[in-house]
Amino acid sequence: MDGFPNVFNECECKSKSDPDKSVRIKIQEVPEDMHEQVVEFMVNYFLPDEPLARSINMIGEEVSVQTYKQILLLVLKQNLSLVALSEDGQLIGVLLFTVFSNGDAKPPQLPGVALEKMRKLFDEIKTEDIIAALGTDQHLQDMGICVHPEYRGWGIGEAMLRAGNDLGALILGLEPS
16 A cells, blocks of 8 residues: 555644643554554553443453454454554554445354453344445444543544544545444
8 A cells, every 4th residue: 555554644632631731643554563562552451441341351351352362463454443653653542443344244253251242242233234324335343442541531532533534535435424
């Protein structure tokens, strides 16, 4: 892909609790040399706080965590995800995407008790109905968004979601819905 990684936004984000604090960020596609770092970021900051993962104690079940890491690596290889980086290169946020299309096979049974519970729940969600309601054959599916705890409430997640719309339009020709 020409120009990879594409930069979708550069902006200043300010702390809502302390207006004197701010960080300048760059939101871009995830280069391959950051895949492992992104996976560890999601395990350390997303899994402990994400309500469904927390309710099934996913972080406490090693087989599910290892399977989750492998899934994230597969998602990252699609080059459809974004990171928010500070000017000094600190990873501040992650937004993971994959594409769901009509006719996609349901995922197989997954190793790990907690992750299998999550898969069964998502099997109940009729992705085809959602895609059809959007009037398209496919959509860019959010697989997780996470901002480093130090920077939550600074508008970084919102900036990443806006950049995600641009990513869908640029790479897949999808319109935001």
